[in-house]
Amino acid sequence: MYSLTQLECFVAVAEELHFGAAAERLRMTQPPLSRQIQILERELDTMLFTRTSRSVQLTPAGQSLLPNARRILDLVAKSAVDVRRVASGAAGTLTIAYTAMAAQSALPVFLRTAAAQIPDVTLVLRELVSTDQMDELAKGTVDLGLLRPIVARSGIQSRSITTERMIAAVPADSRIATLPGAMSLIEFADERLLTYAPAEARYFHDLVLTLFTAAGVAPTIVQYASQVPALLALVQAGLGVALVPESARRFAPDGVVFKDLDTRAPMNKFNSVGLSVAWADDNTNPALRPALDMLMHLTPDE
Known part of the structure; x- marks a missing residue:
């Protein structure tokens, strides 16, 4: 099976139509570039370029491979970016539970902030009373809870974010x-x-x-x-x-x-009526931390 390195070399030569220019673009010398093309041609059992002393041209097989090779390389690059974004909390899915009253105060402000700061994180919203939220947080089916301060539970952290009368x-x-x-x-x-x-x-x-x-x-x-x-x-x-x-x-x-x-x-x-944000100690969702940071720094009147 051919490698990504071989596809990168192929695309560079196909776009430059010059081995020297392609090697310079890839910051490598020409001999190893030529070897990668030769290995790829042997793997595919077909010639991808016609070479003369004056020019390099794609064969029909090479022309067929080029758009697919570009798509593969683009997909690999996008996948790497997506993985890094998920790992940093900039993408992914976050499940948020909230009380009916939180939906009228902190939640709308948070949703507006999240849309601007973590637009690639999908937010799943569930309306639950505070006691049910604690149960779901403990089970790991909810990442964040917007709830009223209730009896502390082992493994669940909470912070007050708003108060009202x-x-x-x-x-x-x-x-x-x-x-x-x-x-x-x-x-x-x-x-x-x-x-x-x-x-x-x-x-x-x-x-x-x-x-x-x-x-x-x-x-x-x-x-x-x-x-x-x-x-x-x-x-x-x-x-x-x-x-x-x-x-x-x-x-x-x-x-x-x-x-x-x-x-x-x-x-x-x-x-005095409090509203808290709660989460499980062992929650490893990368999107949790940026969401928590937003909730700690907003008020319903923003």
Whole structure:
């Protein structure tokens, strides 16, 4: 079987139609160049050039080989570049899991940045609640997770990337929607509370209870949901009120009014919602590191 070196020599002679010029182009002497052509011709059992003292011309067989030889050499060069790009993280595939609210805050900014900085990395997106993201990270089916801070797990690293506040979402036709200014949670004492499922949305479930406890209010919980959009749909239906991250304003459904919470209230020191990026210690995907670097240096307001 002929070698890439032989094809490189053949293409150089075919394009220069001069052994001396081809040898100079390849930075080699003419005798070894001629030997490579002779070996290639023996391998193919055909003459590729007609040679005289004055000229070198391609034979019909040589003319047939030339375009294929160029394609082979181009493919080899491209393959080498592709391999280096994958190894450096500039190409490849990255699977990213995100919560519904991350899709409204950090994720769009990251996707814009990634499109500019790592355009050859294919991003596979999966919407998962935070607990499911941790499971998938541990199994290696997800490379990066955009999730709420939850109980640490061995083998999983995480870093906080954004924080925001909780606000109230109330039906537009409710009494509480007409109250002026920021709200105290005391106003919720007689309201039906829609809140987060303790298993699937433990972070938000615990945060909401902490806020009400700090405010000295025992809420009347009437419905649980695992995702913010589901809670907003329940508020829209007039079934109660809910506390949601302030980024929920970006996709407010008709019939829902958002109210800020009083920053002077005792519970205010607990009113902080975190979003973290998480990944497995043993993840060897080269595209992980540049993606992590981007996430560490962006905010939802960019």
